[in-house]
Amino acid sequence: MTILTPVRLQQFPLREMMALSGAAGWNQTERDWGRMLELSPELCLGFGVDGKLVASATAVCYGTEVAWIGMVLTLPEYRGRGLARQLVGEIIRRLRGLGVAQIKLDATEAGAALYREFGFVDEQPVERWEREGGPLPVAGNGSYEGEDPVLRALARDGLVWTNDRGAMMARTGAVRSYLGPIVAPSREVARELLRQVDGVGAYWDLLPEFSDARSLAWYLGFRPARRLMRMSLGEGRRSKQVYGIAGFEYG
Secondary structure, eight states, X not given: OOOOOOEEGGGSOHHHHHHHHHHTTOOOOHHHHHHHHHHOGGGOEEEEETTEEEEEEEEEEETTTEEEEEEEEEOGGGTTSSHHHHHHHXXXXXXXXXXXXXXXXXXXXXXHHHHHHTTOEEEXXXXXXXXXXXXXXXXXXXXXXXXOHHHHHHHHHSEEEEOSSOEEEEEOOSSSEEEEEEEOSSHHHHHHHHGGGTTBOEEEEEOTTSHHHHHXXXXXXXXXXXXXXXXXXXXXXXXXXXXXXXXXTTO
């Protein structure tokens, strides 16, 4: 195992972060990376070799109730050296120091074994669905007025639609536009929100145990593309009325 010292990702240019996510075929843009750095500068860590970023991991906190680990990436030529394990371990240590009650993440099949070493347990699957189509509209019909810093940042950088009982956000991506989070008390309310993006090509990440979301995705022309496992370290609440998550890096 290679032993290096974790450093803040801010030390590296955004183009090197994009090289990491691009090598994995992920959907993040420079704006997505910049948002993570803005939200949690002390929890966005990486390893550099000869001044070049070769591995990363990030976390965002929702108060002290829950934190979300994401963007665990290593350039292909540096895999197998324990870099992801070191970064994840350091982030967990920092989160514990902040008094965070529960730590969660969405794991690929390859990553799940690593997270189990730290005590993470399977919670529920999460699926990425996709649809071919056009670009996002130029504007939404609402805004986010809450206090949560993650949702405020997502609303600022994307689009927001609201109706009297639900809300949906969307943003552009490196591969496809992204729909989420989507929160609604019923299938009908969710469909009313999603009508605003009929014909848009996009990714939509949902919890398959929530059958209303799955059936609605099929109805709207989306098809499953990836399946990850939501994992947790510590006890906490599970999501309710969530038709679409905010992203694998946000939960």
